[in-house]
Amino acid sequence: MTIKKNLQLNRKLESNGVLFVDIETAYISEESIIEEGVVIYPSVIIDGKSHVKKNSIVGMSTRIVDSTIGRGTEIWNSVILESKVGDNTKVGPFAYLRPKSNVGDNCKIGDFVEVKNSNFGDGSKASHLTYIGDADVGEDVNLGCGVVFVNYNGRDKNRTVVKDGAFVGCNSNLVSPVTVEENSYIAAGSTVVEDVPSGALHIARARGKNILGWVKKRGIIKVKEKSNDE
Secondary structure, three states: HHHHHHHHHHHHHHHOOEEEEHHEEEEOOOOOOEEEOOOEEEOOOEEEEEOOOOEEEOOOOOOOOOEEEEEOOOOOOOEEEEOOEEOEEEOOOOOOOOOOOEEOOOEEEEEEEEEOEEEEEEEEEEEEEEEEOOOOEEEOEEOOOOOOEOOOOOOOOOOOOOOOOOOOOOOOOEEEEEEEEOEEEEEEOOOOOOOOOOOOHHHHOOOOOOOHHHHHHHOOOOEEEEEEEO
């Protein structure tokens, strides 16, 4: 697509109610549909047969390919490939939706969250630093920071199911295939290798202990003794 042809297409979209922050730096394919009221920031690429619905925001440096973006949704500095995002959802900054991802309405896919071949139900949230791969996540689920869906065992890809209302604490690993039932809680730092019943709290981590004076005995660093004057 030449820049001249691209600018002509953008002018046509503008006349139909699309708002450009910088009309010369947005690159949109002829096959894409951009509805009235969409705001497009600079350095945006919308390619393939994409569809961005009314009153959405496509933030700076976002790339969307063969994907559908719902009404009133905000996409910031993110990449979305062959996926679907529902209405009134927030994606990014710096999120990555890989092919066959289906994110529902009123969701949050936050910074440095990657979604691959997964369903993410209405009202669910993954605010930051999370990998959701080969998963079926229900509605109103909260995934804490650093949650990883461990979907690959070196030979096979397996799926994880997290049902409605579940809460997965920070730095947890869900080792597929595993199911987390409705309204259950996963304690932070847990590695889950068995199904979790509905309404249960699952804790899977070793108990910590302190070995006092270990550093000084090993001579790793010189520990300054406190004087009475300090």
